[in-house]
Amino acid sequence: xxxxxxxxxxxxxxxxxxxxxxxxxxxxxxxxxxxxxxxxxxxxxxxxxxxxxxxxxxxxxxxxxxxxxxxxxxxxxxxxxxxxxxxxxxxxxxxxxxxxxxxxxxxxxxxxxxxxxxxxxxxxxxxxxxxxxxxxxxxxxxxxxxxxxxxxxxxxxxxxxxxxxxxxxx
Numbered sequence: 700x701x702x703x704x705x706x707x708x709x710x711x712x713x714x715x716x717x718x719x720x721x722x723x724x725x726x727x728x729x730x731x732x733x734x735x736x737x738x739x740x741x742x743x744x745x746x747x748x749x750x751x752x753x754x755x756x757x758x759x760x761x762x763x764x765x766x767x768x769x770x771x772x773x774x775x776x777x778x779x780x781x782x783x784x785x786x787x788x789x790x791x792x793x794x795x796x797x798x799x800x801x802x803x804x805x806x807x808x809x810x811x812x813x814x815x816x817x818x819x820x821x822x823x824x825x826x827x828x829x830x831x832x833x834x835x836x837x838x839x840x841x842x843x844x845x846x847x848x849x850x851x852x853x854x855x856x857x858x859x860x861x862x863x864x865x866x867x868x869x
Contacts, residue, residue: 707747710756711740717757718764724821725768727810735771739763762836765822769814808858815839816851823848 715736722732722739743750743760750759809817815837822833823844833848834841 703747707744710760714757714760715740718760721761721821721826722764722768724809724825725765725814725818726771727806727817731771732768735767736764738771739767742767758832758836761822761826765818765836769818804859804862805855807862808855811858812851812854816847816854819844819847820851820855824852 718739719732719736722735723729726732726735739760742763743756746759747756750756809820812820818837819833822828822836823830828836830841830844834844837844
């Protein structure tokens with residue numbers, strides 16, 4: 700039991716930042732991403748012996764995070780004001796991509812995507828997973844991943860182009 704717990708603690712220390720970024724990109728809110736990752740890591744701990752035997756705990760954890768993020772977006776109590784609308788002094792986490800000029804445009808455009816499209820785009824192009832890996836994580840066919848990612852990219856392009864055309868952030 701002690702070895703199992705130690706392995707889990709080491710995994711969480713190594714993977715939590717990556718899982719948090721993935722959760723943020725899927726749900727669009729740092730605070731909600733923290734909740735999603737915490738929920739996913741609790742689920743992961745309960746399944747840790749099974750996950751460890753598979754030999755790829757990061758893939759399992761990533762799937763758990765994406766599913767938790769999609770599930771949390773379906774809850775009716777989650778329909779409150781996003782933290783992006785709160786004053787900057789209320790947000791406590793430093794943004795790892797603060798130096799990138801296009802960051803705000805992309806994040807705002809990502810928020811316009813449907814949850815499944817957003818998950819497909821994040822997993823395929825941010826996490827750099829294959830179509831097969833993305834389909835496995837989302838529990839859908841490879842064709843669905845391809846079509847959702849293509850539609851998501853089209854929506855992103857349109858949102859960013861429109862925002863630039865009228866001279867405001869996406």
